[in-house]
Amino acid sequence: MSEAVIIVAAGRGLRAGGGLPKQWRALAGQPVLAQTLAAFADAPRRVLVVHPDDMAQALALTGGTVTLIAGGATRAESVRNALEALEGSGIETVLIHDAARPLVPHEVIDRVRAALREGPAAAPALAVSDALWRGDAGLVSGVQDREGLYRAQTPQGFHFAAILAAHRAHPWAAADDVEVARAAGLPVAIVAGHEDNLKITYPEDFDRAAAILRARRGDGMDIRLGNGYDVHAFCAGDHVTLCGVKVPHSKGLLGHSDADVGMHALTDAIYGALAEGDIGRHFPPSDPQWKGAASWIFLDHAVKLAAAKGYRLGNCDVTLVCERPKIGPHALEMAAELARIMGVDPSRVSVKATTSERLGFTGREEGIAAIATATLIGG
Ligand code: MG
Numbered sequence: 001m002s003e004a005v006i007i008v009a010a011g012r013g014l015r016a017g018g019g020l021p022k023q024w025r026a027l028a029g030q031p032v033l034a035q036t037l038a039a040f041a042d043a044p045r046r047v048l049v050v051h052p053d054d055m056a057q058a059l060a061l062t063g064g065t066v067t068l069i070a071g072g073a074t075r076a077e078s079v080r081n082a083l084e085a086l087e088g089s090g091i092e093t094v095l096i097h098d099a100a101r102p103l104v105p106h107e108v109i110d111r112v113r114a115a116l117r118e119g120p121a122a123a124p125a126l127a128v129s130d131a132l133w134r135g136d137a138g139l140v141s142g143v144q145d146r147e148g149l150y151r152a153q154t155p156q157g158f159h160f161a162a163i164l165a166a167h168r169a170h171p172w173a174a175a176d177d178v179e180v181a182r183a184a185g186l187p188v189a190i191v192a193g194h195e196d197n198l199k200i201t202y203p204e205d206f207d208r209a210a211a212i213l214r215a216r217r218g219d220g221m222d223i224r225l226g227n228g229y230d231v232h233a234f235c236a237g238d239h240v241t242l243c244g245v246k247v248p249h250s251k252g253l254l255g256h257s258d259a260d261v262g263m264h265a266l267t268d269a270i271y272g273a274l275a276e277g278d279i280g281r282h283f284p285p286s287d288p289q290w291k292g293a294a295s296w297i298f299l300d301h302a303v304k305l306a307a308a309k310g311y312r313l314g315n316c317d318v319t320l321v322c323e324r325p326k327i328g329p330h331a332l333e334m335a336a337e338l339a340r341i342m343g344v345d346p347s348r349v350s351v352k353a354t355t356s357e358r359l360g361f362t363g364r365e366e367g368i369a370a371i372a373t374a375t376l377i378g379g
Pocket of ligand 1: 264
């Protein structure tokens with residue numbers, strides 16, 4: 001059967017916020033409308049009904065791959081415009097779908113198609129499972145029997161000639177095309193809808209839709225791992241700064257900033273998890289403004305960059321390698337200071353130390369090395 005899909009996107013629905021009609025707002029990096037069109041990519045013919053003001057934008061989005069029709073003052077008028085435009089083009093069945101339902105699963109579309117092989121009209125719906133109340137002034141005023149009640153979804157499918165005739169006979173507004181079809185006496189079969197086939201209406205619906213998209217892409221739990229390694233040489237001094245804690249010592253650490261080798265390794269681990277290079281990329285040593293800078297500035301930057309990219313710290317583990325000073329008595333304070341800078345619970349931060357059995361440069365007490373691992377959780 002020759003099929004056309006009509007996607008109704010002419011509404012000006014601003015309840016979803018963002019100052020743009022919801023079908024033009026971005027969902028997971030693409031306009032809602034682009035996702036809706038993609039759900040019907042296999043349809044032989046797609047017709048998009050848009051507000052007359054949005055024609056140029058719609059053409060830019062679709063690049064001539066769909067037929068564009070100017071919408072009317074009501075949803076019913078918009079659908080009628082599209083049906084009239086399709087008349088005489090050999091279309092036998094038509095699926096009419098809300099642009100604001102971008103996540104319609106393919107199985108729902110196929111159920112409607114299958115039902116149209118048996119009858120003139122079919123639409124997906126979900127039986128109401130919650131108890132239903134009537135309310136008045138914030139109080140429950142009655143209970144509504146939910147038996148036989150359904151939540152209607154789209155696409156609503158019809159034999160083309162039947163729904164065109166029904167729309168011509170029903171020139172006034174209607175909630176949806178099932179109402180128009182029933183007014184013309186068409187039996188409308190109910191097929192199983194899907195909870196993912198939500199209609200984006202309110203701002204929070206975007207979050208729900210984005211979560212469903214992430215889960216479909218298999219990246220609902222995006223876990224990233226990074227490592228960092230740093231070394232600073234000892235120099236003359238009376239203390240070292242390690243993981244933000246000043247520790248008295250017979251030497252200092254030589255470095256461009258405060259030479260906090262532990263915090264540098266941790267910062268590089270976070271940049272590494274983000275595939276964002278290292279401290280040197282973000283705070284070039286050639287730039288004199290970072291000379292002597294406190295290292296918390298670097299760590300704070302890495303954590304904020306992670307947050308801007310949608311990640312939070314899962315946990316981190318820092319190992320300091322030195323013979324002296326002894327780290328053990330300061331380890332908890334160091335972990336607490338790192339946790340404070342990163343804005344996470346201290347239980348997510350580990351600081352520990354080891355010697356190198358007097359071997360190598362750390363064994364000879366020429367400097368301190370640090371390694372760090374960090375996980376970031378996105379999504
Ligand atoms: Mg360093």
